[in-house]
Amino acid sequence: MIVGKSVKRVDAVDKITGRAKYTDDLCDKGALIAKIYHSTIGNGLVKSIDTSEAEKIKGVVKVVTCFDLKEKHYFPTAGHPWSTDPHHQDVADRLVLTDRIRFYGDDIAAVIAEDEVAASQAIRAIKVEYEEYPVVLDPIEAMKDGAPQLHEKYPNNILAHTTNIKGNYAEAIKEEGLKTIEGWYETPTVQHCHIENFICYCYEEAGRLHVVSSTQIPHIVRRIVGQALGIDWGKVRLVKPYIGGGFGNKQDALYEPLCAYLCTQVGGRLVKLDISREETFACNRVRHAMKFHIISHLRPDGSIAARKVEVFSNQGGYASHGHGIAAKAMNSIPQLYPCDNVECDAYTVFTNRTVAGAMRGYGMPQVTFAIEGHTDDICKEMGISPLQFRRKYLMPLGYVDGFSKNELYHDSFNQCMDKAMKYIDYDRKIKEYANQTGDIRRGIGMSVFWYNTAVWPISLESSSCRMVLNQDGSVQVQLGETEIGQGADTAYAQMTADVLGIPFEMVHTVSTQDTDLTPFGTGAYASRQTYTAGFAIKQTALQMKERILKYAYELTRMPIFNLDIIDGNIVRTTDGRVLMTLGELATEALYSLQHSEHITSEGTYQIKSNAYSFGCCFAEVEVDIPLCKVQLVDIINVHDCGTLINPALAEAQVHGGMSMGIGFGLTETLLYDEKTAKPLNDNLLDYKLSTFMDHPHLEAQFVENPEPTSAFGTKALGEPPACPVASAIRNAVLQATGVSINIAPLRPHVLFERFKEEGLI
């Protein structure tokens, strides 16, 4: 069995040596270069565009503006599977170029030139006349009457408002002896900051548009390009090479539609669109900034009699992934801490900030900051140990969610917390750090979370897989689910090897997705890949094995049920004799003059299940009160993501997520000018991205409870590690200082205000 072993990544050598090909490596050096003219206001209208100077610049092939669009094909950008039900489709509110500006950096015009220099010069030479409107940056402000309106269809800028009501809140709060604890919690706009910025190129061949793109979701982007250009989806081919990270930003159709459109404007010539870091901050996607208002009504024993939650999610200028994120955040609370009387409201609201989309955790880092902060606020108020409160009131063993049918099959929360406690020496330190005085204080904080695996039943979950047998018995595996740096290709090879009974080295995962050839799969998101693809891999490998053994029967006349494939050999199970190698069989099958057959296997597996992933984070901090600085001293994440396919890769996933969570908790926030909505720190110097230089040792541990709904016992791990970190840090600061900091990240600016309020400075 290779599943469960920390084998080396299949792409390790290529990525380390620089041999692995990314989009830009593959693009012909003679490509035309496109650059985008972005709006320099945050809200308004384009009145006119003067391109005359730009067109004079040598090397400029074409300048295209929002006024050149002959037909307006509105399209959605969210990387969700298509729904044939119009009511479940994503909001189609984008045009490849627009005259109605909804955020600072909106796409007004583009230049196509022979080279970068000419394109950049031409962009600078374009002159735009605007009709400028006031901007609004905060969702609660944006909901007010009289606020600037972004989309006609959405009064008060409310993209969506949903509720989750259980029991009778109004009645329940009348219970005697309840203590009411209320808090507001606020999370920042942050960007994914993948190393490789978005890049794509497009050319026409055989009357079709061929797009090569740095995306997580090639099959979805194919569809969106078709929508954006108003052409049949089969007229678009999308190819995804290796990509340098995505984290959800590339789970949107970012600029493939524009690039494809520009290609059509120059007769199908090859056009490349390479996005800068500044554009990535301002014009890609960001994590939804959210505000949470939580009111809990507690009985003296700490049990929650009733709870009210309001979520205000900052959507930015366009719908993108929209309300799903706020809804997920909202709905997570009553599952994490079940309560008989709950009233939750979630609002997703347009503002003139950068468009918010998918980002690792999809609402859960935000809500976890709020609810786990709130939980520790409760504990402090009620005088209950944070750990004991959770042991008592968290989702209990056997809990089943009515909607997803997810179940807590094992005592995962306690098992995770036990491991974390032990690592961080919780009991000793929680006592040691109680009642500190002085300028430098230490604290221990914790946070838990649950996470879905994949998107069923909200949306489609299916995975298709194809396997191709080579002459030497090695096998190619093709899947629509994508390698985006997380190691998916390696996990797929491990799964395939085990089901087929061949050595790991004999599996070649086809890393590149090509929508013309790759079996349909929607891509990398929702921590779905090993779970979802696992079904298709198992089904396809079993079918492949059956075909192989059928052929082995033809060659050996041994009954199929006495045959197996073990370590790349056809073995008679009755006596263990190796009858032939799989390579010998494959060669005979291909070249047989009696019965020639290229043994391949392909199929779709529709997944109608979902699975809870669980985990916790324990963090230890040192707070310098006069300096208002938080130093992270030690941190551990413990995850129950079911069976580990590759422990080393799982650990790497957790490290990455923890790093992202640390940035979210301590340093990262995209700031905007209040007047213009211009992003102020749209670069990696001013935006304080959390890197390994900023971390202590990151400890990652696992509880392996095999998930019964899963083909390989595995479940979500991609996003979970980012979820509990910021709240654990926040709670550690609370323990250290007694001050609840409810605005993430916990920057000195925020601490200064709160420490002043609380009289610490």
Added chain:
Amino acid sequence: MIVGKSVKRVDAVDKITGRAKYTDDLCDKGALIAKIYHSTIGNGLVKSIDTSEAEKIKGVVKVVTCFDLKEKHYFPTAGHPWSTDPHHQDVADRLVLTDRIRFYGDDIAAVIAEDEVAASQAIRAIKVEYEEYPVVLDPIEAMKDGAPQLHEKYPNNILAHTTNIKGNYAEAIKEEGLKTIEGWYETPTVQHCHIENFICYCYEEAGRLHVVSSTQIPHIVRRIVGQALGIDWGKVRLVKPYIGGGFGNKQDALYEPLCAYLCTQVGGRLVKLDISREETFACNRVRHAMKFHIISHLRPDGSIAARKVEVFSNQGGYASHGHGIAAKAMNSIPQLYPCDNVECDAYTVFTNRTVAGAMRGYGMPQVTFAIEGHTDDICKEMGISPLQFRRKYLMPLGYVDGFSKNELYHDSFNQCMDKAMKYIDYDRKIKEYANQTGDIRRGIGMSVFWYNTAVWPISLESSSCRMVLNQDGSVQVQLGETEIGQGADTAYAQMTADVLGIPFEMVHTVSTQDTDLTPFGTGAYASRQTYTAGFAIKQTALQMKERILKYAYELTRMPIFNLDIIDGNIVRTTDGRVLMTLGELATEALYSLQHSEHITSEGTYQIKSNAYSFGCCFAEVEVDIPLCKVQLVDIINVHDCGTLINPALAEAQVHGGMSMGIGFGLTETLLYDEKTAKPLNDNLLDYKLSTFMDHPHLEAQFVENPEPTSAFGTKALGEPPACPVASAIRNAVLQATGVSINIAPLRPHVLFERFKEEGLI
């Protein structure tokens, strides 16, 4: 029905606009450049190689010589399907670099450099010491005792000698009243002269060698690269983009093995090997020059009582496609003109000429020049009309070949000859041109031929196909059979459209073969493609249709047998109502929350049949006797290649083949220095390639007798057009002048000698 229509080629626009990508277009411009050091002697040994000066040149990365090979992996180069029977495998007599030189230009060493200039300089700086042996250029000379020996394993240089004996020749010739007619016929060494010279590049990724090559046979070359490097075949990936012609030269593994080997010598870096025209002439493959000795014993009515044939085929230095070509030539005679008493011998003999391999016609242009020339010699001698002789003694209707089981199902020969006669006004002109005198004379000549379709039962015939349904109902088709300029992709799209019931525009043929992904198919050769691939296409499309209709049943609850796909719609056949478009069905199938399925289809069809193709050529010439010049005045080819898939493409095929036949008959011959075996006219200035400037109008007509063994009624057309042309011209010269010219091409040099002998000048 789109089959039978002259639809525009699917690659027409891309090829005309230069948008279509060939190997060099795809290669990264940063590739290392490899160049080969070729021997400057025609026979001998390399004693030493001094690379010291070459290595000093700036930009040289590595110089590799024949002495650097750590292991000697001998490999075959012929593009035949692998045989698991060692006795039917091609001769493995090549090394990527050799110290035993067998032709002028043999591969001794190679340079890998940063750029072309450095590589070329380094090649010039290499110093080689040889032990030189005498050369032999003629097969009959090479068979003599004492001739230079090329391969130890093959005494007297005979690669193979086979016979075809029927009846009792020795007895039969004793019959009274027989007239004996004997002739020697000789055909030249010619080269394919495809526009795109051979080119390939190789790089290592994921521990495997990725080779992109201008080849006709990607799946075969994958295997050969594996053999040449002594690695598992699955460790090699072969990709074939568009190629600029092949004509059989690229049905050999030309330099992919060397390029792949060189790649391994620089740590897997990208290495490109781009072959010049001079190298193409000297170091690729050529058509086997052949000598035929035919003795016919005829009764007074012209019937053939007995016949003896000897074929001597010039193999050049290595085995390549070897004896199959001479054997095919030899065996064609008793089928074309059945005779009860036949004794045939065919010898394939190594010489120090350029290695002979596959070339359009595979022995048939040679033997047709001989047997059809001989036939007209008989007619002249016996005073029988060439046309009447053929009507009487050609393979009769209903003839079945015992080996291939091919059958002459229709009166194809007569139908073809009737059409050609009519076009060229044969009866009138044959009379008009009889008994001419004067310096300028005209003549009419004719020639017939038959041709196989594909290689069964000599070798494996199988084709695998995969189809992928897109959301809009369009379909990708993948096949191992390759587009090499002939229009195969278009024919495949037509076939697919008709079987599936969708418009032609909705079929996207995947032109690029990628051995990792493309269903196994052996490639373009033996005029097999439309015939062979047709089976796989039909089977796969029918299976696809069944799956689609099954899904249509789920959606409509209409019984499958009342459903059909017509013009891209799901139609209820009982009342003709369109229930939905295929696009609607495909979209629902992909995204259905009830039953999601990516509808694809894949399978292998093993073909255990073969088919006779037939045709004739009639040519009219004007001979300037004092100048010894032949001017082609008019020419027609008529072919029965079964049902035409695309008449315009079929016509283009015939035009190309006729042009090749004209060159073979009149101008083309690769000349060698008798002492050194150096090719003397290894460029397109001195080698008189036949081009459209040299032709009159080329008339192509067809007789469409559907082939009953064929999935679409089609059979061989790729190679046949080249077969009968030279002999028709030769016979026209005979009619014009009364002089039989038995050496092709009919250059002034040859005519001068013969006209002198015959007293015309």
